[in-house]
Amino acid sequence: xxxxxxxxxxxxxxxxxxxxxxxxxxxASSAIVGVFIVLKKKALIGDAxxxxxxxxxxxxxxxxxxxxxxxMIVGAFISGWLAIVMIDxxxxxxxxxxxxxxxxxxxxxxxxGIVMLTYIQHNGYASQSGLESFIFGNAAAxxxxxxxxxxxxxxxxxxxxxxxxxxxxxxxxDEPYAKTLGLPVSRLELLLTTxxxxxxxxxITAVGVVxxxxxxxxxxxxxxFWSDNIRKIVVISACFGAFSGLAxxxxxxxxxxxxxGPWMVVASSCIAFFSFFFAPGxxxxxxxxxxxxxxxxxxxxxG
Amino acid sequence: xxxxxxxLTGALVAVSAGLLGCFLVxxxxxxxxxxxxxxxxPGIVIAFLISGNRxxxxxxxxxxxxGLLTTFIIEYLHKKAKVQGDAAIGVTYTFxxxxxxxxxxxxxxxxxxxxxxxxxxxxxYVPIDTIITASGVNLGPKPVYLLGGLLVxxxxxxxxxxxxxxxxxxxxxxxxxIGISTVIWHYLLMGLVSVTTVVSFQSVGAILIINFLIGPPxxxxxxxxxxxxxxxxxxxxxxxxxxxxYHIAAYLNVSIAGCMAVTTGIIxxxxxxxxxxxxxxxxxxxxxxxxxxxxxTI
Numbered sequence: 303x304x305x306x307x308x309x310x311x312x313x314x315x316x317x318x319x320x321x322x323x324x325x326x327x328x329x330a331s332s333a334i335v336g337v338f339i340v341l342k343k344k345a346l347i348g349d350a351x352x353x354x355x356x357x358x359x360x361x362x363x364x365x366x367x368x369x370x371x372x373x374m375i376v377g378a379f380i381s382g383w384l385a386i387v388m389i390d391x392x393x394x395x396x397x398x399x400x401x402x403x404x405x406x407x408x409x410x411x412x413x414x415g416i417v418m419l420t421y422i423q424h425n426g427y428a429s430q431s432g433l434e435s436f437i438f439g440n441a442a443a444x445x446x447x448x449x450x451x452x453x454x455x456x457x458x459x460x461x462x463x464x465x466x467x468x469x470x471x472x473x474x475x476d477e478p479y480a481k482t483l484g485l486p487v488s489r490l491e492l493l494l495t496t497x498x499x500x501x502x503x504x505x506i507t508a509v510g511v512v513x514x515x516x517x518x519x520x521x522x523x524x525x526x527f528w529s530d531n532i533r534k535i536v537v538i539s540a541c542f543g544a545f546s547g548l549a550x551x552x553x554x555x556x557x558x559x560x561x562x563g564p565w566m567v568v569a570s571s572c573i574a575f576f577s578f579f580f581a582p583g584x585x586x587x588x589x590x591x592x593x594x595x596x597x598x599x600x601x602x603x604x605g
Numbered sequence: 606x607x608x609x610x611x612x613l614t615g616a617l618v619a620v621s622a623g624l625l626g627c628f629l630v631x632x633x634x635x636x637x638x639x640x641x642x643x644x645x646x647p648g649i650v651i652a653f654l655i656s657g658n659r660x661x662x663x664x665x666x667x668x669x670x671x672g673l674l675t676t677f678i679i680e681y682l683h684k685k686a687k688v689q690g691d692a693a694i695g696v697t698y699t700f701x702x703x704x705x706x707x708x709x710x711x712x713x714x715x716x717x718x719x720x721x722x723x724x725x726x727x728x729x730y731v732p733i734d735t736i737i738t739a740s741g742v743n744l745g746p747k748p749v750y751l752l753g754g755l756l757v758x759x760x761x762x763x764x765x766x767x768x769x770x771x772x773x774x775x776x777x778x779x780x781x782x783i784g785i786s787t788v789i790w791h792y793l794l795m796g797l798v799s800v801t802t803v804v805s806f807q808s809v810g811a812i813l814i815i816n817f818l819i820g821p822p823x824x825x826x827x828x829x830x831x832x833x834x835x836x837x838x839x840x841x842x843x844x845x846x847x848x849x850x851y852h853i854a855a856y857l858n859v860s861i862a863g864c865m866a867v868t869t870g871i872i873x874x875x876x877x878x879x880x881x882x883x884x885x886x887x888x889x890x891x892x893x894x895x896x897x898x899x900x901x902t903i
Contacts, residue, residue: 343690343691345691345694392877396827396877399635402822403823406819406820406869408639409815409819413867413869414863415863416812417860418859438706513706520699520700560707563706564702567699568703571696571699575700
């Protein structure tokens with residue numbers, strides 16, 4: 303066990319270095335975007351998008367006839383984006399509420415993805431092996447040029463968020479005010495949507511489509527408990543995300559056959575539950591403690 | 606005969622889930638149903654590991670507990686720990702689902718289900734799992750009986766407690782004013798949703814359960830404004846989805862569960878544009894009437 307740990311953390315194998323850096327970077331970047339998604343109360347939309355990219359991935363595979371990562375990213379991007387647009391369209395033009403619209407789009411898109419996946423499997427494409435790893439993720443598959451492609455997307459995400467930091471913050475906390483200031487709110491909303499889809503796309507190899515939503519939401523929800531300052535929240539969220547990415551890469555190194563997505567999610571969920579209970583100031587325990595102190599204080603003064 | 610059993614299984618799941626789903630959609634709690642159907646997975650796996658077989662009762666209890674626990678955790682995080690509602694749902698069920706998947710991959714040899722089965726079930730194998738009497742008469746697949754029994758329970762539940770269920774869905778304030786506890790009905794409904802999820806899980810998988818919970822009720826909700834009609838439409842639509850979904854899947858030789866989900870999508874799109882067109886026509890009529898009325902009064 304010790305030896306494995308030393309081998310892993312010495313990063314002597316260049317492959318490990320790539321996998322670790324790649325998964326930390328993509329987990330951190332999606333955690334950063336996630337902060338704004340959670341603050342805008344769109345956590346469940348992230349869930350819908352992450353399930354909805356599957357048909358795009360399969361379509362790209364059918365089109366190219368092999369696992370072509372750049373093409374798959376494009377496919378995933380298109381179908382994820384389409385899903386968001388359709389949810390918006392349904393809620394705007396009918397009495398269907400948002401939650402139901404999200405559920406319907408999620409299952410229909412994912413169902414379509416499964417149909418295409420089984421079609422690919424039953425029609426004996428020679429190179430289809432590994433396509434299932436997109437469902438639950440496999441960090442060890444981040445090799446060679448692919449890791450560069452995903453890292454570039456992750457860096458682009460971070461740069462865009464930093465560039466529009468002020469606008470996004472304003473939109474998240476006070477949209478009417480942002481509108482009054484003359485910010486192009488609907489266009490910024492569109493940008494945030496696009497970033498959400500991009501963040502999901504970065505995670506499709508390492509985390510898989512089913513649990514990618516958690517990598518957006520969970521670190522951000524946890525970070526919200528540690529600070530009231532948006533800059534700090536973003537940094538903390540990125541750290542939590544990076545740590546989960548590291549955990550996932552380590553598992554992938556220890557047991558290559560294991561799907562890594564679930565492990566990353568469990569790592570970040572543990573951080574989240576710890577934060578919900580024990581974060582100073584907002585956590586349950588400290589709330590309870592303060593309440594008790596108030597009561598004893600009152601009793602002392604009255605009695 | 607094989608196709609008959611598969612369609613029957615699909616239809617039974619669709620009707621049971623859909624009837625409960627109507628109340629979820631009305632309470633705007635679709636995503637909680639979504640969460641429960643993912644979160645029962647660790648319960649099923651643990652029950653499998655403890656009992657060592659797919660004894661329905663153990664699995665049912667294990668997963669039922671997990672289902673209720675999920676509802677409880679979500680409520681707790683939201684109300685007590687002040688986590689935002691949507692984030693509470695998202696964090697809880699992805700966590701439980703991830704644990705389920707990890708347990709599955711750790712004990713892959715000892716558990717009778719695999720990752721594929723979790724997502725899209727093994728409805729195609731339903732006809733194999735038959736009950737054969739001592740005299741050798743084939744009575745049909747086991748899951749069909751389980752699902753049939755469940756459907757009877759759900760029908761009784763809805764018929765007997767129709768008043769309480771509809772009141773707590775439409776006007777919780779009034780319901781509690783006349784002494785109907787919204788909390789009890791909330792947990793009863795969620796308990797039934799988790800039981801339905803568990804019973805259906807092995808045959809249709811998590812994704813299709815969500816599809817049947819929310820899909821047919823939403824389509825029915827689009828088409829009508831009356832709860833009774835909504836329930837009836839849900840039954841009809843669910844059966845249609847099971848029927849067409851199976852035939853499309855058989856024709857293309859692809860996943861049955863996936864095809865049923867796609868069929869739901871197709872029916873949804875058709876009814877969406879149908880009602881969209883209708884309401885526009887009606888609005889136009891309304892506008893015409895309004896403008897013509899003042900003329901008459903003058």
